[in-house]
Amino acid sequence: MPGRQGAAPDRSAVVGAADVPGRKRLGLIERRDLVAALEHAADKRVTLISAPAGSGKTSLLRAWAERPVAHRRIAFLSVRPGQRDPQLFWLALLAAVRAAAGAGDAVEPPAAMPGFNAGAMMEKILSEITGSDGGFFLVIDDLHELGSAEAVEQLAALLAGLPPDVHVLLATRQDPPLRLHKLRLAGELAEVRAAQLRFTEAETRELLATSGVALPDRVAGMLHRRTEGWAAGLRLAVLSLTGHPDPEQFVAEFSGSHRTVAEYLIAEMLERQPPHVQRLLLLTSLLDRVNGELADLLTGAAGSERILLDLEDANAFVVSLDPGRSWFRYHHMFADLLRLELRRTCPQAVPELHRLAARWFAEHAQAVDAVRHLQAAGDWTEAARLLADHTVSLTLDGHAATVVALLRSFPDHVGEDSPDLALVHANAALHQYRLDEALAHLGIARSYAATAPADRRARLRMAIAALDLLLARLRGHFDAVSEQADALPSQATGRSTTEVALAGDLRALVLLNLGVSESWSLRLADSERHLSEGAALARGIGRPYLEVACLAHLGFASATHSLARARHQCEKALALAARYGWDTEAVIAPAQAAFAGTLVCTGEFGHAEQWLERARLVTRSEGEPGVRILVRLVSAMLAAARGRHREALAELAAAEEVQARMVGRHGLPARVSTWTAATQARLGMADLAWSTLAGLDGQDTALGEIRTAAAVIRLAERDPAGARRELRPVLDGDAPAHSLLTPVEARLLDALACRALGDDRAAGEAVEHALHLAEPDRLILPFAVTGAWALLETLPQTTSHAALVADILDAVHGNAPAPAGRPAAGPAEELSPSELRVLRYLPTNLTRPEIAAELSVSPNTVNTHIRRIYAKLGAGDRSSAVQRGRELRLLANGRT
Template identity: 50%
Template sequence: RRLLEASGVKLSPDGVAVLLARTEGWVAGVRLATMSLAGHPDPERFVAAFAGSERTVADYLLAEVLERQPPGVRRLLLRTSILERVCGPLADRLTGASGSERTLLQLEDANAFVVSVDPERSWFRYHPLFADLLRLELRRSEPDVVEELHRDAADWLAVHGQPVAAIRHAQAAGDWRHAGRLIADHGLSLSLDGQVATVGALLGAFRAAAQSQPELLLLRAFVELTQHSLETAADYIALAERHAPEVGPDRHSQFTMLLAVARLALARRRGDLEAALREVASLLEPIEADTPTDLALGNDARALALMNIGIVEFWSFRLDDGPRHLEQGLALARLIDRPYIQIACLSHLGLDAARSSIARARQRCADAIAIAEALGWATDPVATVALAMMALADVAQGRFEEGRRWLERAEGSMRQELDPAAALLVHFVRGELLVGEGRLAAALGEFGEAERLQDVLSSTHALTGPARVSIAVTHLRMGDETGARATLTRLTDTEREFGEARTALAALRLAEGDQGAAVEALAPVLDATAPVIRAGTEIQALMLDAVARDQLGDRVRAERGIERALDLAEPDSLVFPFLVIPARDVLERHPRHRSAHATLLADLLAVLGGTPLVARPREPATAPESLSDSELRVLRFLPSNLSAGEIAGQLYVSTSTVKTHMRHIYEKLDVHRRTEAVDRARDLGLLGPSSRSVR
């Protein structure tokens, strides 16, 4: 800056930053730029366009660097100037010589504007200004070899696993056919590596005549699916289908597979189960591959197919097939190292786990988030479901402040127009958070938005019924029985059969003063003949039944129902199911001395009294050594007053088995006593908070 000021050059801070970036601290380069800037009418524009081809810089680099090199070194520098990065074998290919790596190392040691870019000093780049000058001199001295150099570079890079650079050099050579084959072979893989924007830029660089190649149209559809518009993606898929006869026989099998992948991905995002099932069959057949590239593409397509069909099945409440396909997709994604697919599968498996265990759901989603954060994808839409699930887990346990933080992250990554099923989940979770905070009118708006998103989905979303039920229950909490009745009439016949709808109907009957009708409505939930979607539904049913029994004067059965509800809530320290029903009075009168869940009961009464549970600072974490499913089941009972024998009775195992699991839990959590294990598990998010965390 002092040099610029001494020369009378006024440059903005951004302009100075650009100049320093272009010169990379090269003092002589800064001085040469300053000489040219002096008296220039537009210094900012000059800096923006400043390059090694600028006359003062070019003259200096020619005289002081390039012309001082032996002919063989000059040839190497000029012919490799087309590359962003160069290594010895690639330089040998472009120069037709050998020993290029040694020459590059010597140039770096001599500070001749050559810099290694890896610890092994096997890859190099040229100073930006020097590279500009070299390319200018190459075009001047050997214009006829430039295209051939790009073509040779494309071939070498493709063989050596650098498809993006290979495609760019094929495009620079004007070899559109080769570039098209390369991007068709590698575009899906690049997209799964988080390079969708790069694929879009590469597609945009093709000349107009190549834009209608069927395989390129499918890749454009993938870009649209993940970044822009489902409707435009559908248009590209339709175009690709119309141009399908143009695909050569040697490419037809691959094109057909990619077309099925694109259709399936679109069907999943639209929530179209029938269309997804039509497309998935061919993708799950054994892979027939002639080359490693074919095998890699086939594995990618199969993993994507398992992920997409698993997600659409899960949201369509096919709870046998969906999780099974997600587990298969996760296993294959781990085998072929596809973290994008791992994140999506883990996230939705976390949702499935939440139906029975908040701790297991946290583990699944924490793993998904850890992968996303490690790869810089924490704000990518693929992380939305895991983030929303973490929020849902905190809301379920009454940690509203912490849940809000997770939810804000989920909303920041959400793309409602591209994944309405995930967006429906986010709005639903926001509604539950607002209910927990007592902001009922705002909660109605979020549940309503979740219900409206069903209109853009072809199949019924698993949370649409619960969203309608939540609207009805929230109306009841606001004293609006008419609104609750109107909402329940919108339930489909299928939704009415679920336990969630029956609990809402029971709550309405209680509000109307008809305790007998409430008990009757709840019976199929309590005898397990009515299916349920959420883990807390049976707890709500038990508490509503207890309220009805209490009002009917049957205090014994009421207390028994409350204790059973606490039994179910204790393992995950569930709080939210008790907040949405009129249960405070019966909970306050529940005798603590006869309860095995005095701590949880105190937590519930604190939250019902308006004292939120404190959010403890932690990042997604798992135990130092993962607990088995059996150990997790035992762990959930440790905060209770139950003995090892009583826990064994609850789990239908022997007392010695429970004690063995407890010993393993202590070892894995690095603790010595039961209370320490509970505290450690809560720190790790494997258990909910205790009353000791209450302000």
């Protein structure tokens, strides 16, 4: 998407075994004993390296990882400063694992989304790890930067369930709350502390020699004692001593350790740097990460990238973040001290530096960094405006927790007075299902938008429309949807790349929420149009989450036209979700439930149960009510098809409970009520069934689904004539129907009524008509749930729908039809199309001349085809040919 991919990396640095951060640099020594100790420690399930800043944790991990060891894979992750979004942490970890396992280019890169299923993500990571050969090592550096308690808790669960050949190394400034005591008691935890990381006196001398600094042994020993072997202090001393005119005096004049030493040595080091290098280090120290272009902007000079590369090569506390060495960060302690020096020497420059950085990050689609720098500059109004503009996009990018953290960083008076932040609060509340709070904040934002400056008004209105529609979806307040349709934003043109990107996000989100709301209101033609447009737009702007979300709802929206079309839409959505690793996320639940519904309708009950279970797993109790109702309804349909009417009734009652908590009227509860009434009647609760129908809104009473439910009750009351009167408007086409099932069910109920009245001929005609209506979509459910399948075994079979009859009987007897495209082992020689047509008449009672008449061919031609059919199927008679045809799934129309 234009403007979406900024130049700065947005996630933690992730690399595989072949590309561990950093590279061989000057002034480093091989701490063989320490690396060997870590090698031994890494055999434990978990190794914890816990020590203060500057202790050499990252250098130790780098040295260990660079050792050539056969059959070892290392996934390396450095947690980015201030990482608060658990999803982004886990996605970065998954990317690191895939890179180490060699699967990075073979699969779609992991993508962020508004929701997050941590359990599924951990299973995915473990699956990737266990699928690789040899020992697997997962290294997480700077774990103290992980500011999400949720992510830490999830990491603890991952550590508790590691496979035997997987080892984890954690580097942190303080012990994390990971419940490691159990591993410690079990002897599965190795610990490396600050004392073990300290340089020995011998290592200190080696470091000096490697760096070209010549000191007498007495002075080198003094340096070791003064620094107490602290790695960062020694490195700073070496940098200061290089080229110093009086090294002995330098060592003699400073004392103390850690911060005191660091402050002294950093001043020494800075003073020895050329002025332009000092300026670059100080002015860019307030950045978490820097590249050449950004450094040039802040310093007002060119050539910054070359300086950063040279500093990294000189081991001057500068580390590259990417293989191309275009982005860098300073050692955390080094950056802290540089910032102190910047505030001491030129405090007046700090706000303007933050503003310059904010402008650069905003122009490069890095809104989080831009907002943070505006906040640091004290530009609260501009920070609020920028956060409001980007809040929807940031949420789509998986930064919901970061948005909340940014909100909390505003002073109280800004939070109260800023109408921009009302929009941000509303968005955050919606994604935490605090719907009343979201409604109140949207009211404030709407009032502000009416009087906002012209250049902001359109964007605010788009954002408010998107969130209004989402609120309507979650509250079930669909009466307001048609009012929002007029606010549908147009495509943005003629503005900046970032503005076009933001407008595209908002328009796609509006189309999604509008289409879903229309779907649940049963305005299905409008829904299909808006969801299709939303999916196309999302695909064009690089928003796979929105594309999957639109496609996931299209299956239900298109089901009234064609079951095959609905199934195709569901399969398309499911395939795209699987491609992005979202097959266990709530976003795909509508497609899973709708797909299960199509399978129930076609009698593939076992297959339907599998998909329905997936939908149940990803449908949370606080999730979207429309999806939860759909899952319950499909579950009830499946139970009813299997004759488990009490189970079906329980599912329908659960669906009604969801509806009762909704503000408005959902389109599905009318179907729920008709299924409830019919199920109650089948359980002998006729009076209760009538009460259920009586509770429906007046506008529903003319629906075909109501008339068929009433007919079921009449039949349960042994009133077949009354049932036929109820069905007459449906049979005549005067009662509108929302479902493809209704016309078929009405014919079957009419057949049952005719049979009860003793009119077998009329019953047969009604069954034949039902088969004709069911044939295009292979609708089996109405035959199963009404019990009319029994008529297929008792009435004379003169039907031309023999294949469908076979499938119906297979389904109700427990032999579910095989899914299309999965035939059993075929005959020795394939049947020709003409032979297949003849074969499909063999299950009927038609004679050979009658089959010839149906096909408009001569009886001799039919005889020839039958002989060839017998030979190819290895059958000796008509009955065995039919049986073999069923086994091979050759009887269904359209199959070969």
